[in-house]
Amino acid sequence: MNKIIFKQRLSENVVRIDVIAPVIATRAMAGQFVVLRVNDTGERIPLTIYSATETPGAIALIFQEVGATTKMLGALNAGDFIADIVGPLGRPATIASYDTVIVIGGGVGIAEALPVASALRKAGNRVIGITGARTKGLVILEAEMKAACDEVFVTTDDGTYGKKGFVTEQLQELLAKKISVGMIYAVGPVAMMRSVANLTKSYGIKTLVSLNPIMLDGTGMCGVCRCTIEGKTKFACVDGPEFDAHQVDWSELIARQSSFKTKEKESLERFHR
Amino acid sequence: MPERPANERSKDFGEVNLGLTKEQAIAEAKRCLQCKNPSCVAGCPVGINIPGFIGAIANGDNNTALAILKEKNNLPAVCGRVCPQEYQCEKACILKQQNIPIAIGWLERYASDHGETSVQSPESGLRSPVSGLSVAVVGSGPAGLTAAGDLAKMGYAVTVYESLHAAGGVLRYGIPEFRLPSAVLDAQLQSLESLGVKIILNHLIGRTKTVPELFGEGYKAIFVGTGAGLPKFLNVPGENLNNVYSANEFLVRVNLMRAWQFPAYDTPVFIGGKVAVVGGGNTAMDAARVALRLGAKEVRLVYRRSRSEMPAREEEIQHAHEEGIHFEVLANPTRFIGNDAGFVKSLECIKMSLAEPDASGRRKPVEIAGSNFTIDIDMAIIAIGLSPNPVLPYLTKGLETMPDGHLKIDDNFMTAIPGVFAGGDIVGGDTVIRAMGMGKKAAQEIDNYLKTHS
Numbered sequence: 001m002n003k004i005i006f007k008q009r010l011s012e013n014v015v016r017i018d019v020i021a022p023v024i025a026t027r028a029m030a031g032q033f034v035v036l037r038v039n040d041t042g043e044r045i046p047l048t049i050y051s052a053t054e055t056p057g058a059i060a061l062i063f064q065e066v067g068a069t070t071k072m073l074g075a076l077n078a079g080d081f082i083a084d085i086v087g088p089l090g091r092p093a094t095i096a097s098y099d100t101v102i103v104i105g106g107g108v109g110i111a112e113a114l115p116v117a118s119a120l121r122k123a124g125n126r127v128i129g130i131t132g133a134r135t136k137g138l139v140i141l142e143a144e145m146k147a148a149c150d151e152v153f154v155t156t157d158d159g160t161y162g163k164k165g166f167v168t169e170q171l172q173e174l175l176a177k178k179i180s181v182g183m184i185y186a187v188g189p190v191a192m193m194r195s196v197a198n199l200t201k202s203y204g205i206k207t208l209v210s211l212n213p214i215m216l217d218g219t220g221m222c223g224v225c226r227c228t229i230e231g232k233t234k235f236a237c238v239d240g241p242e243f244d245a246h247q248v249d250w251s252e253l254i255a256r257q258s259s260f261k262t263k264e265k266e267s268l269e270r271f272h273r
Numbered sequence: 274m275p276e277r278p279a280n281e282r283s284k285d286f287g288e289v290n291l292g293l294t295k296e297q298a299i300a301e302a303k304r305c306l307q308c309k310n311p312s313c314v315a316g317c318p319v320g321i322n323i324p325g326f327i328g329a330i331a332n333g334d335n336n337t338a339l340a341i342l343k344e345k346n347n348l349p350a351v352c353g354r355v356c357p358q359e360y361q362c363e364k365a366c367i368l369k370q371q372n373i374p375i376a377i378g379w380l381e382r383y384a385s386d387h388g389e390t391s392v393q394s395p396e397s398g399l400r401s402p403v404s405g406l407s408v409a410v411v412g413s414g415p416a417g418l419t420a421a422g423d424l425a426k427m428g429y430a431v432t433v434y435e436s437l438h439a440a441g442g443v444l445r446y447g448i449p450e451f452r453l454p455s456a457v458l459d460a461q462l463q464s465l466e467s468l469g470v471k472i473i474l475n476h477l478i479g480r481t482k483t484v485p486e487l488f489g490e491g492y493k494a495i496f497v498g499t500g501a502g503l504p505k506f507l508n509v510p511g512e513n514l515n516n517v518y519s520a521n522e523f524l525v526r527v528n529l530m531r532a533w534q535f536p537a538y539d540t541p542v543f544i545g546g547k548v549a550v551v552g553g554g555n556t557a558m559d560a561a562r563v564a565l566r567l568g569a570k571e572v573r574l575v576y577r578r579s580r581s582e583m584p585a586r587e588e589e590i591q592h593a594h595e596e597g598i599h600f601e602v603l604a605n606p607t608r609f610i611g612n613d614a615g616f617v618k619s620l621e622c623i624k625m626s627l628a629e630p631d632a633s634g635r636r637k638p639v640e641i642a643g644s645n646f647t648i649d650i651d652m653a654i655i656a657i658g659l660s661p662n663p664v665l666p667y668l669t670k671g672l673e674t675m676p677d678g679h680l681k682i683d684d685n686f687m688t689a690i691p692g693v694f695a696g697g698d699i700v701g702g703d704t705v706i707r708a709m710g711m712g713k714k715a716a717q718e719i720d721n722y723l724k725t726h727s
Contacts, residue, residue, distance in 0.1 A: 041531075086438070238667075
């Protein structure tokens with residue numbers, strides 16, 4: 001049992017919870033995640049670690065309420081407990097010295113991109129951030145991104161805040177200025193990551209993404225998170241979640257993410273009853 | 274052995290075997306010749322005093338029978354249900370020559386189910402605590418639990434680290450409820466904890482803590498029993514279509530996460546109508562029989578050799594057959610075909626014939642060119658074997674592996690890292706009882722090691 005010590009709603013459907021997990025807190029690195037169960041009948045879900053504090057030995061998780069489990073989790077408050085949590089899982093993000101890097105976060109992916117942006121900055125890179133959200137009300141962590149990056153471009157699909165358009169349009173503008181970029185890191189909805197990959201391929205810029213397939217154990221023993229990378233099968237939970245964006249079989253990943261659409265709908269209807 | 278009728282039991286997850294009655298057990302136990310030089314004992318990977326416990330059952334003394342079992346076997350209720358006795362003790366039984374070996378497995382189960390667990394025999398080997406010496410065990414499957422129990426009996430302070438949220442390893446996530454009820458497993462775990470074994474869940478050693486850190490915390494030796502948790506895939510086209518599962522994924526959803534009780538339990542599993550299970554071992558049998566119980570109309574086992582080459586336990590093959598599972602033998606998948614939405618809709622196979630034996634000693638399956646055929650399915654489960662889970666060796670400097678991923682160990686079960694021992698599927702075992710046998714021997718080696726290295 002792990003206690004929730006802090007809960008904050010960042011937008012209509014994005015929640016932050018801080019959970020006591022002393023061992024995980026001492027060694028979590030940017031890009032890693034945990035797998036948790038809300039209660040004893042719950043399913044196991046992966047959530048990226050946003051931050052960790054050694055005292056009081058807690059980790060912060062920022063997640064979007066999409067289905068029954070994330071909504072159940074979002075309904076908990078400080079003082080409540082979750083049944084199980086294991087981590088830190090996955091290979092940490094590759095942090096190297098490139099000179100200038102662009103970090104792109106879409107939707108709740110902004111929360112996943114932020115720790116990587118910080119780590120890249122710490123490693124001596126000049127970090128340009130691009131964030132994207134559907135509308136003003138869903139823009140999250142703007143101040144935090146501005147603190148972590150040297151420069152941030154905020155975009156919304158409908159133009160109600162920042163620049164109107166997708167993150168790829170903002171990225172295209174930057175690249176057209178011929179700035180020298182050593183690496184691009186993108187995390188967000190799969191369609192967004194795929195669009196970024198397609199764009200940067202033509203520029204020949206190294207692009208890393210954090211994939212989000214369905215997971216079950218998170219320890220490499222079941223294969224549900226299998227992705228095809230450069231024609232070979234890789235497990236996102238132990239070989240990733242970070243992969244070379246230009247090697248990912250995107251249509252397979254998108255197809256596999258819909259494996260349980262019917263059951264997910266059923267669970268959500270049950271949750272709302 | 275009294276069994277539930279096939280057409281009734283294939284609709285739920287209740288245990289199939291009902292257990293011997295008192296009369297049956299005593300009658301069977303009295304058939305044992307109590308050989309002066311029992312051949313059965315050598316056939317048992319953990320060396321149980323078989324004539325001893327059977328003699329006690331014959332006398333109506335189940336408590337003593339169980340105590341004798343527990344001298345060598347910390348999990349007798351498990352073994353009595355899942356050991357392939359027909360290849361081990363019962364094969365060695367002298368009465369096998371007349372085709373009427375003693376039903377040692379059924380008697381083991383009887384004693385475990387009816388004996389009083391708290392009774393310890395004078396031969397139980399309990400030593401007083403060896404102060405200051407603690408041992409860490411990585412993995413709470415049969416190898417780890419056995420090593421832990423024996424080390425605790427030897428007086429060491431033992432802590433078991435398990436990566437999942439429930440202990441038991443393959444006993445929990447792999448073997449279905451109708452073969453090994455989780456309540457039986459829980460009782461076995463409780464009796465281990467009463468020996469002083471500590472079990473810590475949700476710890477993936479290599480990530481949550483490292484092997485060097487465990488030594489830093491004061492453990493004087495470590496036993497690694499992380500198992501064969503890496504699914505093997507066929508590597509044929511279409512294998513990543515939706516509703517094509519590895520057996521591990523399927524069984525973890527159903528056994529560990531209780532997806533058969535969805536939506537009361539949140540983890541989903543697809544309920545196939547026409548299911549193909551590829552493989553012929555115990556895992557394939559388990560997967561096929563679970564799919565049936567979830568409500569499949571048709572379950573086909575696709576196996577590239579013939580029925581007599583199937584490595585599964587004879588009882589499981591028989592039960593599967595009785596429950597109506599089709600055996601599509603001498604057939605091998607060539608590709609999975611999907612619909613526009615990315616879900617599997619059919620499986621193309623090719624017929625096989627058997628040539629001369631290959632490296633495994635079994636006749637080599639060879640494709641019959643042009644014999645391809647297609648079966649309609651909406652779900653497939655790949656149960657063609659498992660490889661050692663690579664996470665711990667990948668993350669632990671110096672933990673050498675063989676080319677196939679098994680941990681390298683010497684004759685004393687010690688890995689390339691001094692003080693780190695290993696046993697079970699991670700070094701090449703392939704059944705619960707073989708894992709237990711290795712756990713037992715490794716515990717002995719750890720004891721020897723600690724007597725000279727601490």
